[in-house]
Amino acid sequence: MLPVAQILEDIITFKIGPVFFTPIKFVLLLGGVFFIKYLHPRLIYSIKIGSPVLKLFFLYSFIQICSLTYANGITISQKINYLLFNFSSLVIIYSLSRLFLKADYRYFSNRFSLTLKYIFFLSLFFSTVQLFINEQLVLNIGNFKGGRGGLGVTGFNYERLFLCEFLTLGYGIFLLQNANKLISGKIIFLGIWVLSIIISTDSFTGLLGFCCIILCLPKMKLRYILALFLVIAINLFLVMPVVKSEIFTTEQLRVRDYRIQSYFENYQTDNWRYLSTLAIISEVINNPTYFGRGYKENESYLSRLYDQFVLTKFGQKSTEDKKISTHSFFSIVYDQGIVGFLIFGMLIICMLLYSFRFYFAKFNSHYDFEIYRLSCLLTSLTILRFIFYYHTVHRWHFLVSIIFLNTAYHIYRSTNKQTRRNKSLTIRPLV
Numbered sequence: 210m211l212p213v214a215q216i217l218e219d220i221i222t223f224k225i226g227p228v229f230f231t232p233i234k235f236v237l238l239l240g241g242v243f244f245i246k247y248l249h250p251r252l253i254y255s256i257k258i259g260s261p262v263l264k265l266f267f268l269y270s271f272i273q274i275c276s277l278t279y280a281n282g283i284t285i286s287q288k289i290n291y292l293l294f295n296f297s298s299l300v301i302i303y304s305l306s307r308l309f310l311k312a313d314y315r316y317f318s319n320r321f322s323l324t325l326k327y328i329f330f331l332s333l334f335f336s337t338v339q340l341f342i343n344e345q346l347v348l349n350i351g352n353f354k355g356g357r358g359g360l361g362v363t364g365f366n367y368e369r370l371f372l373c374e375f376l377t378l379g380y381g382i383f384l385l386q387n388a389n390k391l392i393s394g395k396i397i398f399l400g401i402w403v404l405s406i407i408i409s410t411d412s413f414t415g416l417l418g419f420c421c422i423i424l425c426l427p428k429m430k431l432r433y434i435l436a437l438f439l440v441i442a443i444n445l446f447l448v449m450p451v452v453k454s455e456i457f458t459t460e461q462l463r464v465r466d467y468r469i470q471s472y473f474e475n476y477q478t479d480n481w482r483y484l485s486t487l488a489i490i491s492e493v494i495n496n497p498t499y500f501g502r503g504y505k506e507n508e509s510y511l512s513r514l515y516d517q518f519v520l521t522k523f524g525q526k527s528t529e530d531k532k533i534s535t536h537s538f539f540s541i542v543y544d545q546g547i548v549g550f551l552i553f554g555m556l557i558i559c560m561l562l563y564s565f566r567f568y569f570a571k572f573n574s575h576y577d578f579e580i581y582r583l584s585c586l587l588t589s590l591t592i593l594r595f596i597f598y599y600h601t602v603h604r605w606h607f608l609v610s611i612i613f614l615n616t617a618y619h620i621y622r623s624t625n626k627q628t629r630r631n632k633s634l635t636i637r638p639l640v
Contacts, residue, residue: 329379373415
C-alpha cells in the first residue's frame with residue numbers, strides 16, 4: 210500500500226486545520242493501528258528478528274522522536290502529527306519484518322514486485338504522454354495547481370524524483386525476473402524507454418539512481434555491461450537530441466541549462482542546497498550541541514537566510530510563505546546534534562556494508578537472489594535520497610528498504626549456517 214499511497218500523495222491532499230492530510234499519512238496511521246497486534250513483547254531486542262540495520266534505524270527514529278519534545282518551530286498539533294507518523298512507521302517496519310520472517314517472505318516479495326510493476330507501467334505511460342504533449346496531465350487538483358507539475362516530466366508525481374525511483378525499481382524488477390534474457394530486444398528497448406523519461410525529468414539524483422540498475426545484473430559479464438552502455442549511448446546520441454529539438458521549448462532548454470550551471474559551474478552563488486549546507490555546517494561548528502535544537506529546527510533557521518538568498522539573486526523578496534529546508538543530511542547535526550548525526554552515519558555505513566555482502570552472497574533459490582538484489586537496489590535509492598535530497602519525514606522506500614535488508618540479513622545468516630553445517634558434516638572423521 211505504501212507505493213500506491215505515494216502515487217496518490219500529490220493528487221489527494223488537503224489541509225485540516227494546521228495539518229495536511231495525505232494518503233501516505235493515512236496508510237501509515239492505518240497500518241500502525243492494524244500491525245500493532247503483531248508487536249513482540251521483547252520488541253526490537255529479539256535476536257531472531259532484529260538485524261543491525263533494523264536496530265540502528267529504530268535508534269535513529271527514536272532520536273528524531275525525542276527531538277520533537279524540544280523543537281520550538283512547530284506547533285503542538287504538528288508535534289502530535291509527526292509523533293504518530295514516526296511511531297506508525299516503526300510499528301509497520303517491525304511488524305512486517307516479523308511477518309517476512311515468520312510467514313513466507315516470498316509471498317510478500319511477490320506482492321510488492323507485482324504492485325511496483327503496475328505502478329511502473331502506469332507511470333511510464335503517463336510520463337510518456339506528458340513528454341509528447343509537453344503538458345502535465347493532472348491539473349488543478351491536490352498539489353497540481355495548474356500548469357506543469359514542476360520542471361521536466363513528472364508523471365503522477367509533483368516531485369520528479371519519485372517518478373524516477375518508480376521507473377528504476379520497476380525496470381530493476383524486470384531485470385531480476387528475466388535474469389536469463391537480459392540481452393533480448395524487449396529488455397533493451399524497455400531500458401532505452403525508461404532512461405529517456407528519466408533524462409527528460411531533469412533530475413540528477415534520478416539519473417544517478419538509474420545507474421544503480423547495474424545491481425540487478427546477475428553477474429558483471431562483458432555482454433551485460435555492453436548492453437547497458439548501448440542503452441545509454443542510444444539515449445544520449447539518438448533519442449535525446451530529437452526530444453530537445455522537437456519537443457522541448459526554448460524556455461525549457463534554458464531552464465535545464467541553468468540548472469546544470471547552478472550545479473556544476475555557478476554553485477557558489479546560485480545553488481541553494483550548497484549555500485544552505487555551508488550555513489548549517491558553519492552554525493554547527495560555532496555552536497555544537499549533543500542532541501541538536503529539535504525536529505525540523507533547521508528550517509526555521511534557514512528561512513531567514515533564504516529570503517536573503519532570493520533578494521541577492523533575483524533582486525526581490527521571496528514570495529514563498531513556508532519554511533525552507535536545505536534537503537541535506539547535514540541538517541541532522543543541527544536538529545538532532547552530534548549524537549543523532551553519528552547514529553545516522555552508522556546506519557548508512559551498515560546499510561552499505563550489508564548491501565555489499567548481499568550482492569556477492571551465495572543463494573539457494575532465485576527468490577533469495579531477488580531479495581538480495583532488490584534490497585541492494587532499494588538501499589542504493591534510499592542512500593541517494595539521504596545524501597542528495599534528504600527529508601526529515603521518512604519516505605516510503607526508506608521503510609521498505611529496511612524491511613528488505615532485515616529479511617536479506619536473516620536469509621544470509623541462515624545460508625551461512627547451513628553451509629558451515631554441511632562442511633562440518635563433510636569433514637567429520639569416521640570412527
